Amino acid sequence: xxxxxxxxxxxxxxxxxxxxxxxxxxxxxxxxxxxxxxxxxxxxxxxxxxxxxxxxxxxxxxxxxxxxxxxxxxxxxxxxxxxxxxxxxxxxxxxxxxxxxxxxxxxxxxxxxxxxxxxxxxxxxxxxxxxxxxxxxxxxxxxxxxxxxxxxxxxxxxxxxxxxxxxxxxxxxxxxxxxxxxxxxxxxxxxxxxxxxxxxxxxxxxxxxxxxxxxxxxxxxxxxxxxxxxxxxxxxxxxxxxxxxxxxxxxxx
Numbered sequence: 001x002x003x004x005x006x007x008x009x010x011x012x013x014x015x016x017x018x019x020x021x022x023x024x025x026x027x028x029x030x031x032x033x034x035x036x037x038x039x040x041x042x043x044x045x046x047x048x049x050x051x052x053x054x055x056x057x058x059x060x061x062x063x064x065x066x067x068x069x070x071x072x073x074x075x076x077x078x079x080x081x082x083x084x085x086x087x088x089x090x091x092x093x094x095x096x097x098x099x100x101x102x103x104x105x106x107x108x109x110x111x112x113x114x115x116x117x118x119x120x121x122x123x124x125x126x127x128x129x130x131x132x133x134x135x136x137x138x139x140x141x142x143x144x145x146x147x148x149x150x151x152x153x154x155x156x157x158x159x160x161x162x163x164x165x166x167x168x169x170x171x172x173x174x175x176x177x178x179x180x181x182x183x184x185x186x187x188x189x190x191x192x193x194x195x196x197x198x199x200x201x202x203x204x205x206x207x208x209x210x211x212x213x214x215x216x217x218x219x220x221x222x223x224x225x226x227x228x229x230x231x232x233x234x235x236x237x238x239x240x241x242x243x244x245x246x247x248x249x250x251x252x253x
Contacts, residue, residue, distance in 0.1 A: 067187030068114035131174040
């Protein structure tokens with residue numbers, strides 16, 4: 001269902017424009033209440049750092065398109081000097097959050113492709129671990145990393161996944177996702193369902209029927225155009241022949 005809705009989004013303008021319109025109405029600025037002025041300034045600076053507006057746009061687009069949103073969080077470690085600067089700028093309350101002179105803060109949020117996510121280790125679907133299916137392109141990059149980022153990512157993978165990547169006969173690899181960093185949001189999912197049904201899935205059959213009805217119209221239009229070209233060419237040929245004949249008669253006279 002998720003893959004079909006993604007294909008409909010890419011190929012049918014009505015489906016795509018409807019989702020994009022709902023997305024635009026859902027994205028708006030965030031206004032903070034309570035707290036101190038410095039604490040609000042801190043979160044406003046953090047929102048600008050992670051580009052919260054762009055993230056909201058991606059989030060709602062995936063929510064309306066597939067109904068299954070998997071948000072993966074990337075954290076960064078603040079050094080002691082960075083933590084001191086933030087404490088001096090935005091307030092001293094942050095120092096209590098650090099126990100080893102460091103602090104983890106979210107620096108990026110990424111929307112995973114729900115078509116590549118699988119739920120494992122659960123019978124009732126209430127709990128379990130999510131794994132990402134590695135695509136052929138990603139598999140090639142992980143097996144032959146070139147950039148420093150790719151090398152770091154390959155080194156951070158679990159040992160079991162590393163062994164699978166070293167095997168040349170492996171065709172598919174699933175990377176377990178950290179449950180502390182992955183947040184799943186579903187559209188009206190029941191407890192017995194592993195994933196939610198996209199809200200646009202029930203209209204796909206109607207969209208397909210409309211697309212099939214367009215085919216005879218296109219074929220009829222093509223036939224009319226061909227006939228028009230044939231008759232137009234025939235009429236032009238007759239006119240040319242008449243002119244040649246008339247010129248011939250005139251030249252003889």
